Amino acid sequence: MSLKAFHIVFIIFSTLLALGTGAWCVWVDLVEGAPIYLAGAIASFAAAIVLIVYGVWFYRKMKRLRIIT
Amino acid sequence: MEIPYTISTRPDTGLWNAKIGIWLFLASEVMLFGGLFSAYIFLRIDAAPGTWPHGLLNVPVGTMNTAILIMSSVTVVLAWAALKMRRYRAYWWYMLVTILCGVIFLTVKLAYEWPQKFEHFGAYIKPEALWKYEKYLGNQRRAEKGLEPRIEITGHLHSENAKEYEVALDPVNAEPDSPAMDRPHFFPLPVTDKIATIEKEDVERATMFLPTHSAYFASYFTITGLHGLHVLGGVLVFTYMWLPVSKKLYQRNPEHLANRVEVSGLFWHFVDLIWIFVFPLFYLL
Missing domain, CATH: 1.20.120.80 (Cytochrome c oxidase, subunit III, four-helix bundle)
Known part of the structure; x- marks a missing residue:
């Protein structure tokens, strides 16, 4: 597996972590009613979106540059 | 080559x-x-x-x-x-x-x-001595609410002599009956200025938050x-x-x-x- 492929795998896991952290924050907010966790959830879901956008951008760029087919 | x-x-x-x-x-x-x-x-x-x-x-x-x-x-x-x-x-x-x-x-x-x-300290209390530290553990209320009992008192070690530990308590032990302390806090709360005296003979084991804890x-x-x-x-x-x-x-x-x-x-x-x-x-x- 090349670094490019491993990087994409890593970004997928990072995205899953961001989504999981967001869900965890929502759960803690529901249990404790602390708005700071809601802010954490929003930040985590935003991070997940950024990671997805970055992952797609990275894949397309590597393909376009033909660094690795 | x-x-x-x-x-x-x-x-x-x-x-x-x-x-x-x-x-x-x-x-x-x-x-x-x-x-x-x-x-x-x-x-x-x-x-x-x-x-x-x-x-x-x-x-x-x-x-x-x-x-x-x-x-x-x-x-x-x-x-x-x-x-x-x-x-x-x-x-x-x-x-x-x-x-x-x-x-x-x-x-x-x-x-x-x-x-x-x-820098954090924890003392596990012997089961037979838990009642002596009820004001720091709040186990009566926890039992009524169906929660697991607390067996550890934590905070910063204020001082220590041959017989006792003096501990500046974490909020969880300073206000054990507060409903806010029923759940873990992922944003750490500072230790309080409330000092608890724990007799060493009542302690099962006490250590800082090290691998031995x-x-x-x-x-x-x-x-x-x-x-x-x-x-x-x-x-x-x-x-x-x-x-x-x-x-x-x-x-x-x-x-x-x-x-x-x-x-x-x-x-x-x-x-x-x-x-x-x-x-x-x-x-x-």
Whole structure:
């Protein structure tokens, strides 16, 4: 597996972590009613979106540059 | 004598040698960390009710460190891509950011997170003496609410003599009957100025938050310590490839340097992937 492929795998896991952290924050907010966790959830879901956008951008760029087919 | 297959691929494997080497090494690393994670999970499953610490780590700091490691994976792959495009200057900057991310991660871990734990104190009370410390434990109320009993008093060790510990209490023991203390706090609360005196003869065991404190901290320090050593190794390798010596190799054979960066980048990604599992397991769940 090349670094490019491993990087994409890593970004997928990072995205899953961001989504999981967001869900965890929502759960803690529901249990404790602390708005700071809601802010954490929003930040985590935003991070997940950024990671997805970055992952797609990275894949397309590597393909376009033909660094690795 | 020149080392063969550092750039060109071997006919039998279809890969250059260092890539085979790094994947064999990473396979052994999967077994190493896999064993440690399995041990942690089984220790946790087997723990008696109420004895497994939860919410003792600083989630915002852990999240920040996670973001730093993810960013370093992005910069290392961009450094490698820059070399492939023969843009040494861009490679140099991306590599510098990667090194800085690794150094920041280690600094936060070693200069902030770990020392905070080393300064924290916990005393497990003997079952027959729990009633004497009811005002710090609040177990009567917890039993009425169907919650697991508290058996530990925590805080900062104020003083100690031959017979007693004096502890500046954590909020959980300063206000044990407060409903807010029924759940773990992932944003750490400061210790209070309320001092509790605990007789040593009532204590089953007392220690700072070190590996000797519990299976939780033993696992935490083992796994994060081993992970930290890997981060340090990665930073040292990246620093070598960032120094002027790498430019000589780049001028002689840029593809050789790109391959070196690729294998060290694979190692770095693996180390970061380990953290992706460490963070939820120790900090959140």
